[in-house]
Amino acid sequence: MPSSTRSSIGIDFGGTFVKIGVCRGDEILALDEPIATPNFREPSALIDEMARRVQGLRSRFQDIDAVGVGVPGLVDFSQGFVHELTNVPGWKHVPLKTILQDRIGLPVTVENDANAMVWAEYRHGAARGLRDVVALTLGTGIGGGLVLDGRLHRGASCAAGEIGQMSIDWQGRSGHYGNLGALEKYTGNREITEHAALRYEQAGQHRLASQCSPRDLAQAAAAGDPIARQIWEEVADWLGTAMASIAWLLNPNAFVIGGGVAQAGDLIFQPLRRRVQSMLSTVVWERLQILPARFNNEAGIVGNAALALDQLEGAAH
Amino acid sequence: MPSSTRSSIGIDFGGTFVKIGVCRGDEILALDEPIATPNFREPSALIDEMARRVQGLRSRFQDIDAVGVGVPGLVDFSQGFVHELTNVPGWKHVPLKTILQDRIGLPVTVENDANAMVWAEYRHGAARGLRDVVALTLGTGIGGGLVLDGRLHRGASCAAGEIGQMSIDWQGRSGHYGNLGALEKYTGNREITEHAALRYEQAGQHRLASQCSPRDLAQAAAAGDPIARQIWEEVADWLGTAMASIAWLLNPNAFVIGGGVAQAGDLIFQPLRRRVQSMLSTVVWERLQILPARFNNEAGIVGNAALALDQLEGAAH
Numbered sequence: 130m131p132s133s134t135r136s137s138i139g140i141d142f143g144g145t146f147v148k149i150g151v152c153r154g155d156e157i158l159a160l161d162e163p164i165a166t167p168n169f170r171e172p173s174a175l176i177d178e179m180a181r182r183v184q185g186l187r188s189r190f191q192d193i194d195a196v197g198v199g200v201p202g203l204v205d206f207s208q209g210f211v212h213e214l215t216n217v218p219g220w221k222h223v224p225l226k227t228i229l230q231d232r233i234g235l236p237v238t239v240e241n242d243a244n245a246m247v248w249a250e251y252r253h254g255a256a257r258g259l260r261d262v263v264a265l266t267l268g269t270g271i272g273g274g275l276v277l278d279g280r281l282h283r284g285a286s287c288a289a290g291e292i293g294q295m296s297i298d299w300q301g302r303s304g305h306y307g308n309l310g311a312l313e314k315y316t317g318n319r320e321i322t323e324h325a326a327l328r329y330e331q332a333g334q335h336r337l338a339s340q341c342s343p344r345d346l347a348q349a350a351a352a353g354d355p356i357a358r359q360i361w362e363e364v365a366d367w368l369g370t371a372m373a374s375i376a377w378l379l380n381p382n383a384f385v386i387g388g389g390v391a392q393a394g395d396l397i398f399q400p401l402r403r404r405v406q407s408m409l410s411t412v413v414w415e416r417l418q419i420l421p422a423r424f425n426n427e428a429g430i431v432g433n434a435a436l437a438l439d440q441l442e443g444a445a446h
Numbered sequence: 447m448p449s450s451t452r453s454s455i456g457i458d459f460g461g462t463f464v465k466i467g468v469c470r471g472d473e474i475l476a477l478d479e480p481i482a483t484p485n486f487r488e489p490s491a492l493i494d495e496m497a498r499r500v501q502g503l504r505s506r507f508q509d510i511d512a513v514g515v516g517v518p519g520l521v522d523f524s525q526g527f528v529h530e531l532t533n534v535p536g537w538k539h540v541p542l543k544t545i546l547q548d549r550i551g552l553p554v555t556v557e558n559d560a561n562a563m564v565w566a567e568y569r570h571g572a573a574r575g576l577r578d579v580v581a582l583t584l585g586t587g588i589g590g591g592l593v594l595d596g597r598l599h600r601g602a603s604c605a606a607g608e609i610g611q612m613s614i615d616w617q618g619r620s621g622h623y624g625n626l627g628a629l630e631k632y633t634g635n636r637e638i639t640e641h642a643a644l645r646y647e648q649a650g651q652h653r654l655a656s657q658c659s660p661r662d663l664a665q666a667a668a669a670g671d672p673i674a675r676q677i678w679e680e681v682a683d684w685l686g687t688a689m690a691s692i693a694w695l696l697n698p699n700a701f702v703i704g705g706g707v708a709q710a711g712d713l714i715f716q717p718l719r720r721r722v723q724s725m726l727s728t729v730v731w732e733r734l735q736i737l738p739a740r741f742n743n744e745a746g747i748v749g750n751a752a753l754a755l756d757q758l759e760g761a762a763h
Binding site for chain 1 (some may be wrong): 688
């Protein structure tokens with residue numbers, strides 16, 4: 130049976146909430162109440178709660194074939210083993226797939242959240258029908274996921290896609306790992322805010338950092354503020370440099386961009402396309418699209434639900 | 447029959463010479479006299495000569511199953527169609543695979559030379575047994591090839607692997623396409639030479655550029671010259687920055703480095719390993735090897751011969 134007519138459950142496990150939904154293709158048939166992650170101190174208690182929710186949804190939807198869980202951290206997909214989660218205390222060395230599968234009696238996949246995001250866009254979103262897709266999520270940090278030749282590229286230790294750690298300046302700002310020029314030290318939400326406060330200061334216009342969030346800057350630029358517009362050009366220069374390097378290396382069909390900064394729409398997409406084009410050959414540029422993500426808060430649910438079904442069918446490698 | 451016991455012909459088509467050899471596995475059973483490329487003005491005349499050489503070798507080796515040709519430029523692997531060759535006049539829109547196959551009656555593959563090089567190292571060389579491999583060739587320019595999850599990654603327009611065009615400085619030196627910070631504007635042979643002449647000048651030691659080739663610098667550094675050693679550290683900083691970015695993005699098992707600069711051995715490999723390690727997380731670094739290429743001048747012959755056989759068996763995607 131083609132996956133478009135089958136149903137599965139997607140679980141998007143975040144540091145604040147665990148979100149759960151039933152999906153069929155790109156459609157979310159039902160969304161359960163989110164689980165507040167910090168209410169469950171032990172992995173086993175949280176897994177119990179996930180299993181309880183899954184069984185509740187199965188009593189309403191009889192034809193669910195698989196469950197996919199996305200987690201914010203390092204996971205071995207083939208084993209469904211969680212090595213460590215960045216912002217969730219206690220989650221270290223947890224064989225999540227095995228435990229959850231035993232509890233619910235359905236096939237389970239466990240994937241990194243950025244990989245689930247690119248899979249959602251590749252299977253059902255902005256990059257549907259393309260073979261080589263690079264997804265970026267812009268937020269506090271910058272995450273990424275790669276679909277290459279129609280398959281998720283996970284890398285030697287399931288750690289691929291760390292676009293925020295790539296360097297745009299060999300002598301630049303030091304990243305979390307001492308990596309000079311780390312992109313997210315330029316285009317992370319906090320760094321954009323600090324840079325904007327500085328630019329306003331330099332222009333003799335004092336603004337608190339709390340008035341310089343990417344959202345504030347998008348509104349100001351839309352209203353014609355030249356300093357805000359200049360800041361978006363600078364963000365495009367930084368982000369576009371990393372994207373051009375990725376394009377030279379991978380020659381992808383598309384970049385799909387999600388997350389807070391992407392909400393600035395044309396304010397960021399127009400200068401970004403200009404910058405990337407200015408750095409590429411015609412051969413690489415003419416096959417490349419730079420697209421806003423279709424899914425935002427739902428990417429985890431849709432992507433993990435799709436991965437779980439595709440794994441059943443041997444299509445998600 | 448496993449490919450290790452079968453024979454094939456590899457053709458390495460360069461701007462100066464066309465080199466031809468018979469291979470079985472990692473072994474070159476025979477090397478033919480090179481053909482001087484500029485002696486053949488028309489593609490058809492050069493293809494005739496290739497076909498003649500192939501038939502000559504087949505009269506000596508009866509068990510040849512396939513022929514692989516590597517070309518210096520843009521090629522569509524699935525069609526074996528040469529779009530354009532960088533340094534060979536007249537080679538534009540040539541259906542090389544179709545013509546050569548008709549002439550010799552054997553299956554033919556046509557691949558880009560950097561892809562053939564990474565395939566040689568992946569199948570029979572330094573990266574044998576690894577799944578995710580990035581190869582770099584350091585010369586006038588910097589070429590690259592990618593094997594990801596055991597398959598050649600060619601990209602949307604068969605143009606992937608252009609590592610020399612990746613940026614190491616968003617405000618840096620302008621590359622061939624106007625791409626700021628292009629790696630090969632720092633670590634190409636000519637750029638290393640010019641940089642070295644400048645460093646000697648700054649130290650009050652006048653040297654002609656002709657005394658500052660990478661080979662000269664390797665000899666000087668080996669003899670203890672502190673300026674030459676500093677130059678290799680700088681080359682490692684530039685090259686290592688790009689390699690660290692690739693490692694964050696792809697999380698590969700290995701980099702394999704070939705070409706002239708790589709001949710400097712530990713002088714370049716030691717500072718390079720230090721720089722790359724200093725820019726990575728433990729998770730990414732501990733699975734990563736930085737290896738000298740096994741094949742140098744023979745990479746094209748071995749890689750194309752292997753690709754041709756693997757394609758017969760459906761293993762070279």
